[in-house]
Amino acid sequence: MRVGIALIGLALSVGVAGAENWPQWRGPEATGISHETGLPARWSETQNIDWKIDMPAVSGSTPIIWGDVIFLNVGQEEEIFLWALRKSSGETLWQRRLGDRNRVTRKQNMSTPSPVTDGERVWVLTGTGVLGAFDFDGAELWRQDIQDLFGRFGINHGYASSPLLYDGSVIVQVLHGMKTDDPSYVVSFEAETGGLDWRVERPTDARMEAPDSYTTPAVVETARGPQIVISGGNYVTGHDPATGREVWRGGGLNPKDNPMYRVVASPVIIGELAVVPTRVDPMIVYRAGGEGDVTDTHAVWKLDRGPDVPTPATDGETLYVLRDRGTLAAYDVATGETIYAEQRVAPGTYSASPLLADGKIYVTNEEGVTTVVKAGPEFLVLAQNELDGYTLSSIAVSEGKLYFRTDRHLYAIGGAE
Numbered sequence: 001m002r003v004g005i006a007l008i009g010l011a012l013s014v015g016v017a018g019a020e021n022w023p024q025w026r027g028p029e030a031t032g033i034s035h036e037t038g039l040p041a042r043w044s045e046t047q048n049i050d051w052k053i054d055m056p057a058v059s060g061s062t063p064i065i066w067g068d069v070i071f072l073n074v075g076q077e078e079e080i081f082l083w084a085l086r087k088s089s090g091e092t093l094w095q096r097r098l099g100d101r102n103r104v105t106r107k108q109n110m111s112t113p114s115p116v117t118d119g120e121r122v123w124v125l126t127g128t129g130v131l132g133a134f135d136f137d138g139a140e141l142w143r144q145d146i147q148d149l150f151g152r153f154g155i156n157h158g159y160a161s162s163p164l165l166y167d168g169s170v171i172v173q174v175l176h177g178m179k180t181d182d183p184s185y186v187v188s189f190e191a192e193t194g195g196l197d198w199r200v201e202r203p204t205d206a207r208m209e210a211p212d213s214y215t216t217p218a219v220v221e222t223a224r225g226p227q228i229v230i231s232g233g234n235y236v237t238g239h240d241p242a243t244g245r246e247v248w249r250g251g252g253l254n255p256k257d258n259p260m261y262r263v264v265a266s267p268v269i270i271g272e273l274a275v276v277p278t279r280v281d282p283m284i285v286y287r288a289g290g291e292g293d294v295t296d297t298h299a300v301w302k303l304d305r306g307p308d309v310p311t312p313a314t315d316g317e318t319l320y321v322l323r324d325r326g327t328l329a330a331y332d333v334a335t336g337e338t339i340y341a342e343q344r345v346a347p348g349t350y351s352a353s354p355l356l357a358d359g360k361i362y363v364t365n366e367e368g369v370t371t372v373v374k375a376g377p378e379f380l381v382l383a384q385n386e387l388d389g390y391t392l393s394s395i396a397v398s399e400g401k402l403y404f405r406t407d408r409h410l411y412a413i414g415g416a417e
Helices: 005-013 146-150
Strands: 049-054 064-066 069-076 079-086 092-099 121-125 130-135 140-145 164-166 169-174 185-190 196-201 218-222 225-232 235-239 246-250 268-270 273-276 283-287 299-303 318-323 327-332 338-344 355-357 360-364 369-374 381-386 396-398 401-405 409-413
Touching: 064 396, 069 092, 069 121, 079 121, 079 130, 092 130, 130 169, 140 146, 146 169, 146 185, 164 218, 164 225, 169 225, 218 268, 235 273
Parallel strands: none
Antiparallel strands: 049 409, 064 069, 069 079, 079 092, 121 130, 130 140, 164 169, 169 185, 185 196, 218 225, 225 235, 235 246, 268 273, 273 283, 283 299, 318 327, 327 338, 355 360, 360 369, 369 381, 396 401, 401 409
16 A cells, blocks of 8 residues: 555545544644544543543653554653554553663653554654554564664754655654764655665754754645655755655755754645744745745745744644744734734643644643633633643544543543533
């Protein structure tokens, strides 16, 4: 099966009985949106919890869902595992050890990258560079060690990018420089066998920590054909998915040449537009499909107060931007016009990315407090909900329920109010 998850979106995301799947980090369209309805707005430890199971530690990995199976990257003491759970009950189906060398680095550990699935197989990447494929019964199909192949990662706070599944390939970016002199690169593996498709270096003049990127690759459709979008190291680049060749490059992501300008929030694709966050200032929207240096020709609009860690969410018309100090703003995708300026949500630090679903925006701080805001041109808080535990993971959606991960539990939220 050759698939392009980021492009065929909803057609791929609909499974048994019309339930929407959540096949990758940021959902079926990689934009943080779910098209399901009837989702809960209120919950607590004693209200509207369908089930919960214990989790051993914090992780930035988002639950990935297909049919009645949830996949999770899990760090437990010094080991890293892929878990498969039954969605309807939380029952453990199987656990597979991915390796050791798990460690905590600042907020995260080595289980932060989220898996990706096509409904038949699941591909998983660890912060230690182990990339593997399993079937839904837990049989290992292949495994590669990216650090063994190409050298040690040199990113300051630990590798955290999720893999991209596209057109029969698994594409991984390694953008680093703080702790290495080795070049950054993008690499593609054959999804079925694990064989190497291609590897291309991605040059940068960024210095010190600025080459480091924790972002996840995205796919954009252009008049020239599909392209892989990579952001970080002071630039956004578009690559030919068949060869990895860099087709275009946009600058301006680090206008003051700040040596500590690492990038965390990932690019978001809306039609031919690539929304490219940096370390707050600026966030630039580029029109993909150019050739060579497109800095002066394809920048559509920019914002001087974008997100730092949370990746924006969009329905294709409105872009919702959550900043990690707890403000939410809305912008017109086409023009950058402000629909509403930054509005305060629950106090705290925000690392999880916002979810847009069922006419609501869900934003969660690190202390497990989720503010539910009405989607649309008017900012209106509908509810605030609190669960126990520290969280970095973004909410996933499937079959009328929210799946919420903390360092203590994984929750299935939904049912009777």
